[in-house]
Amino acid sequence: MGRKFGCFRVGFALCLCLLASTAAQAAAQGRSDRGRTAGLAGVRVSVELEAQIRDFYGSRPESGAAALPPGIRRNLERGKPLPPGIAKKVAPGELRSRIELAEGYELVEVGLDVLLVEVATQVVHEVLMDVIR
Helix, strand or coil: CHHHHHHHHHHHHHHHHHHHHHHHHHHHCCCCCCCCCCCCCCCCCCHHHHHHHHHHHHCCCCCCCCCCCHHHHCCCCCCCECCCCCCCEECCHHHHHHCCCCCCEEEEEECCEEEEEECCCCEEEEEECCCCC
């Protein structure tokens, strides 16, 4: 019985070492999601940029935009492409001139939400909900 328990401890210790080295390699290669862009090798909206976007839309008169139906809104997720045929508008030029986005990305309005979308693939990289009034 003592020998089996000893083998278990050695195996457990090896697993812990393997996990620790894998985590260290990922951190060294910049694969950690903390403080980084989206885990999809893309761009995320910083806290400051989100505040600027919310302030911009908050200072505008009500647009009369309507919320999307819940079933469609659930499909607006990071890492997924925009649903085909969804009604979207590019963010106003006044907002685009105030903020700086990475090349190849744009802000689009969908219902009451503002999305950061990769232009080439239409993959959603960030969803800011209930921004538009």
